[in-house]
Amino acid sequence: MKQAQVDPQFWSGKKVFLTGHTGFKGGWLSLWLSSMGAKVTGYALAPNTTPNFFGTLHIDELIEKSHIADIRDFANLQKAMSEAKPSIVIHMAAQPLVRYSYVNPVETYATNVMGTVHLLESTRAIESVRATVVVTTDKCYENREREAGYREDEAMGGFDPYSSSKGCAELVTSAYRQSYFSKSVNHPASARAGNVIGGGDWSEDRLIPDAIKAFEANEPLMIRNPLATRPWQHVLEPLSGYLILAQALYEQGAAYASAWNFGPRDDDNRTVQEVVNLLISDWGNSARWEKEGAEQPHEAHLLKLDCSKAHTQLGWTPKWSLEMAMQNIVQWQKAYQTKENMQAVSLAQINQYMNA
Numbered sequence: 001m002k003q004a005q006v007d008p009q010f011w012s013g014k015k016v017f018l019t020g021h022t023g024f025k026g027g028w029l030s031l032w033l034s035s036m037g038a039k040v041t042g043y044a045l046a047p048n049t050t051p052n053f054f055g056t057l058h059i060d061e062l063i064e065k066s067h068i069a070d071i072r073d074f075a076n077l078q079k080a081m082s083e084a085k086p087s088i089v090i091h092m093a094a095q096p097l098v099r100y101s102y103v104n105p106v107e108t109y110a111t112n113v114m115g116t117v118h119l120l121e122s123t124r125a126i127e128s129v130r131a132t133v134v135v136t137t138d139k140c141y142e143n144r145e146r147e148a149g150y151r152e153d154e155a156m157g158g159f160d161p162y163s164s165s166k167g168c169a170e171l172v173t174s175a176y177r178q179s180y181f182s183k184s185v186n187h188p189a190s191a192r193a194g195n196v197i198g199g200g201d202w203s204e205d206r207l208i209p210d211a212i213k214a215f216e217a218n219e220p221l222m223i224r225n226p227l228a229t230r231p232w233q234h235v236l237e238p239l240s241g242y243l244i245l246a247q248a249l250y251e252q253g254a255a256y257a258s259a260w261n262f263g264p265r266d267d268d269n270r271t272v273q274e275v276v277n278l279l280i281s282d283w284g285n286s287a288r289w290e291k292e293g294a295e296q297p298h299e300a301h302l303l304k305l306d307c308s309k310a311h312t313q314l315g316w317t318p319k320w321s322l323e324m325a326m327q328n329i330v331q332w333q334k335a336y337q338t339k340e341n342m343q344a345v346s347l348a349q350i351n352q353y354m355n356a
Contacts (some may be wrong), residue, residue, distance in 0.1 A: 004315030006243045012037035020092030024201045027053035031261035034062040041084035043067040053200035071115035078094040101162035112165035119221040132188040139163040149306030152259040187249045187257035192265040193238035194231030199332020221289040226273035234325035236353045263305030268322040282330040319356040323345040
């Protein structure tokens, strides 16, 4: 199948309701959509780190409206969506951290499961909606620590509260699609990405932000599981998948209303220590890592996605190698250090990706 592309002409003038717009992925997507002329209404909690991508790039000045609100507030979400009258809804608001979920399971399930219910229920009452993309994670699968990648029709699961809450969100999306949207003009699909990395991520308890923080402080990065393997990908890779999927849902409807994996190339399923060593090579100076000795909560050691469905049926393929992703992360972070115009730097990376 011919490789599909994000189409700026398609997005120009489209009304998009984006939850999670203040987050790392949501900020990048807000920037990308705005640069193509989309009219974005965002709905999310305030950024939870200082600094953050949303504030650094002044995303609130680029989009139509920014609701700082909780996805768990059903009435408020309904009101915001009703006022926005979107034709496309992209749901990214979530509690996104495995280790945080161990400490805060009730918040994790309330946000990731009931937040998805609230989102889908809200779209039922909005006649303008033609496409809905619910973003979950590769961790939604029942992970058997096997070499083969997981396909979209395999069992949902999850050892920890975060992973299982995302499996639940997938089940909710499937149930709503079959129960309420089978004859609707709105076609919901779900999207599962790998371990997303990129410039401008200051999130707590994530490998790349932790590494950069350590390197900037001239301290060693402490790694919990150096041999754990993950599907690493630059943030623009899955975002392009979400956008291409939304285009297909809007234009061709029910044929694309299902679950989709948007992971990296097979050879970019790398160990934690390989990823950090790549980052160290690009960062230079005295960057280094050490293994953490303390006992840690359970985390999967091997996780891989099979993305053949997206390749063959949607025409989506990854564009950047992990090496290219790392180069762009280091370029972004060093530009931030020297106080460059980060909107311009980020847009240049988006344009570079679209032209790859």
